[in-house]
Amino acid sequence: MKKYTFFIIFILLTVGARAQQNSDSLAYQLQRSKINGMLALRTQKFGQYGESLAMHTGIFGLQTKKDIRRSNDILIDIIKTDNDIYKQLKILLDFRAFQQTQVQTHSSEVEESRIGYMTTINKLRNQVDQLKTAAQKQEADEEKTIRAFIIALAAMLVLLLFLLTRPRKVNA
Numbered sequence: 001m002k003k004y005t006f007f008i009i010f011i012l013l014t015v016g017a018r019a020q021q022n023s024d025s026l027a028y029q030l031q032r033s034k035i036n037g038m039l040a041l042r043t044q045k046f047g048q049y050g051e052s053l054a055m056h057t058g059i060f061g062l063q064t065k066k067d068i069r070r071s072n073d074i075l076i077d078i079i080k081t082d083n084d085i086y087k088q089l090k091i092l093l094d095f096r097a098f099q100q101t102q103v104q105t106h107s108s109e110v111e112e113s114r115i116g117y118m119t120t121i122n123k124l125r126n127q128v129d130q131l132k133t134a135a136q137k138q139e140a141d142e143e144k145t146i147r148a149f150i151i152a153l154a155a156m157l158v159l160l161l162f163l164l165t166r167p168r169k170v171n172a
Helices: 002-054 065-165
Strands: none
Touching: 002 065
16 A cells, blocks of 8 residues: 555656646747747848838938938837847846756755665665574574473483483382
8 A cells, every 4th residue: 555655646746847847848938939039020120220221212312310310210129129138038048047957956866865775775785684694693592592402301301211210229
């Protein structure tokens, strides 16, 4: 019954760890898709900036102040998008560092528990060896005691037979 209980607990802990790992990777994937969306938006804005630089609405095909301001506004918008991308990348890198730290911590915990199990197994093996030698010594002592008892019993029987078979002197 204990084996089944431990097995069920082990399965539940394993499933819980898998669910945690899946939610972590899901958050990581969402963050990556967010950054990829921001990069696509930046590419689109950069295309708009290229178009605004090509626009010449002034006299003789020159750029006007309005054209230059529009280009500058698009460029400032690109810079803001870049700053947001950097912030999101930092979050993503921090998340990755957290995952690596978590994996290293888990690895060290597993290593410690494995070493603990090995130590316990070695300790139990030593105890089993000690108990075996103690049992062998006890068996040897029992054999010696039984031999001594048998010898004493045989001596008493020989003495008893000797006393019974010996001729008695009659005092007259």
